[in-house]
Amino acid sequence: MTLDACLLVGLGGAVGGASRFMVSDAVGHWWGTRFPWGTLVVNVTGALIIGMVVGLARVYAGAFGSPQIHDLIITGLLGGYTTVSSFCLQTINLVLDQQTGLAFLNVIASTTLCLAAVAIGYFGGSWVASYGA
Known part of the structure; x- marks a missing residue:
């Protein structure tokens, strides 16, 4: 990995993490927090965006297919925004490669x-914390 790649991933991750915080918080204010609507919206929109970027890259290999765009948007931005987008992309790639059994196993x-x-x-941390209290 090059320094340039690390910087692109770091920049994208910072923007993605801040975006996740803002979107999740805004959705929580609008729809409430009894159900994790904010996380659900972040995960679904992240999956939608990663699918769009990869779909564009398959058709328009130029700018969308460059390693720099991959590092910045897919690994950095969307990795910082939500890791479920990576999981979903990997599952779809298995389906596209006609590996449906592996896709199902992945899910x-x-x-x-x-x-x-x-x-x-959670329970392990709670247990440890209860001995420190």
């Missing part, structure tokens, strides 16, 4: 393992 494994990891982390 089931990612959803199950990530939910389990959040639960383990």
Whole structure:
């Protein structure tokens, strides 16, 4: 990885993270926070945007297909905005490559393992914190 690539990913990640915060917060104010509407909107819009950028890159290989655009927008901006966009893109790529079994496995494994990891982390952290209190 080059210094230029690191700078592009860092710049995109900073903008993406700030964008995630602003969009999620705004949606929470509009629709409430009882259900994670803000996160859902961020994840869906991130998936939509990454699909559009990659779709454009497949048709218009020029600017959209450049490594710099990939580093800045896909890895940096959308990686900072939401990682679910990467997961969705990888799943669609498996389907496009006629690897539907692997695509299904990716959906089931990612959803199950990530939910389990959040639960383990949450309860493990709570347990550790309870001994420090």
